[in-house]
Amino acid sequence: MRAVLVGCLALGSTLAAAQTCPTRPSWPTDEWPVSLVSPTAKAAELKALEDFAFTLIGEDKERKGFRTDGLVIIKNGVIVYERYGRGHDETKRHISWSVAKSFSSALVGIAVREGALKLEDSVCAVLPEFEGTPQCAITVKDAITFATALGWQEEYENATYQVSSVISMLFGVGHRNQLKHILGHKLVGEVGKRWSYSTGDAELASALAKRALAKKHGNDAFWKLLFEPIGMKRVVLEEDIEGTPLGGSMVYATPRDYAKFGFLFLNDGCWNGTRIMPAGWVAASTTPSDAFLATAPDDEKTSSGYSWWLNRPIPTQNKPKPWADLPEDTYAALGHWGQRIIVVPSEDVIVVRTGDDREGSIDVNELTKLSLAVAR
């Protein structure tokens, strides 16, 4: 009996600790507090950062180099640096591209919190129109860990367009019913074991979350349960004509609003004392997934959890941490053309960068290293 009692007490204290939300002097639900670093005291650090991120090469129409549209650094819950370029400003939304994938996994987390989804649910439990297909072997967790084993071809504008599952989905034959396009791909491996980065998986995740939450909260559930509670006032999540959210690529928000999403994760999924994400969700999101550990290809140097990219070494694959100059607890949402939400918990820092890099996306390690030097 004593052992049981001790065990119960230990379990109770563990659960209590897991559910305790961090406290902060203020929360940026309405607006971020701003206290910019001194341009004189930080002159060298600012020059190094801006030379790296804002130096345009050639004429704009040539699309060369790192073309930063917005850069915001948050330290201890305060904006300490903010600059925009190329006609953008703090009021303008910017495309997320694949940063959206981290939103989609979070929306699945909201649905789990609400009891509307379980990670082990089959996709067909939520999407009954696919009942009877082999794709019913796919679970909700597979969708947020790039482990559906669908034969998805993640190619972009630099490949032959006809072989891109993404381009066909967004702009071609699949665009009217994207869910059908995604789940129309054959299974090409063991579901839950085969890791393969996929915009289709992430969009499937957002579709599962929307469908599951709509029963109780309607079609605006994402705004009611996530975006509005954390003050993302002007966020857009586009859809196809059937109402499937384009959760692999098409979120639009201001850099300041993107930073609020980073701040939610920095604070263990809590916002001003309220738990938005389920207890343990942020930790699971920022731990390499079993599928990644089992089957990620050698050339994939950056591990992923629930659709977040992680600065973790993977000794079993002889992979050092990918961002050598950054703390190991760093994690990020990353998108095409250099979209970034970078969270560095041990420094209490968030870096949001929006851009239009057509030649190759801005380097996470260098951008964050220079940003940390400004913020410290």
Next chain:
Amino acid sequence: MKKLTLSLFALLSLAGCADDNGTPRTFDNNDLELAVGNSARMGCSCMFVMEMPEAYCRAWVKASPDVAKVSFDVVNKKVESSAFISWAATARYVDDKRGCILE
């Protein structure tokens, strides 16, 4: 133009194939369809969601092959794109939560 020619050849020879032996699957659309779909959708989102000027959006949606003729309808919040005679696409702004939709 070279890419367009090659892609049209690929379309004619491989359209709709799905291969089980490791050959990449090809999808039944061509560069012109993709070009107008891309410029309509992205042009709409650029102008009515990102709220950027028309000149910026025209440059932003430019893709290879650069064949799409894009028309911005600010009053009705929609963007139409066409290429040659046969290909056209329209995207329209829905609302401040869902942005633009490609019809």
